[in-house]
């Protein structure tokens with residue numbers, strides 16, 4: 499994954515009905531550690547990482563870079579939504595040179611089942627459509643990851659192909675912005 503490329507960053511905090519999407523801050527560190535240490539969150543992402551290791555390697559302000567939105571609910575981080583560029587070496591592309599914008603999402607388990615991830619991802623996709631007009635966004639998730647598969651469908655990603663990677667079947671989908679007509 500590489501960063502998105504030229505775009506004004508950070509954008510002003512984005513407010514949705516129930517959430518705020520903003521740049522990472524030092525007060526988000528514990529939530530970032532939890533996202534990396536949680537067996538539930540990491541079930542389809544390579545497994546949890548040991549907390550004692552994370553205590554040393556997670557920076558003071560984690561996730562502060564172009565394309566990473568912290569998602570906040572009632573003043574507290576509940577997850578993160580990221581838009582990166584998909585490496586050309588990875589399987590799954592929708593344009594010849596690769597480097598497509600790719601959406602990913604991680605939320606703390608206590609925030610699952612309330613529609614927060616869908617609300618935050620829709621806002622991030624709206625931001626992307628304004629910043630990079632006409633560009634598609636891709637998404638890759640294990641087919642076994644039911645919640646992620648449902649979210650991808652709800653966000654209107656459509657299947658482009660499936661393939662094996664990391665010893666599991668992967669679903670690769672694409673989202674296209676609605677362009678104004680005329």
Ligand SMILES: CC(C)(COP(=O)(O)OP(=O)(O)OC[C@H]1O[C@@H](n2cnc3c(N)ncnc32)[C@H](O)[C@@H]1OP(=O)(O)O)[C@@H](O)C(=O)NCCC(=O)NCCS
Nearest residue numbers: 539602603604605609610611612613614615616645646649
């Ligand atoms: C993937 C993930 C973000 C999905 O989270 P989620 O909360 O299930 O997703 P949504 O925001 O779409 O919420 C949908 C659920 O909220 C419920 N919901 C409750 N109130 C709602 C509301 N007001 N609006 C919309 N949905 C609502 C829906 O009924 C649905 O519940 P169900 O799945 O039990 O049927 C989450 O499981 C996660 O972080 N997983 C670990 C990380 C991961 O695997 N990421 C994928 C790699 S890209």
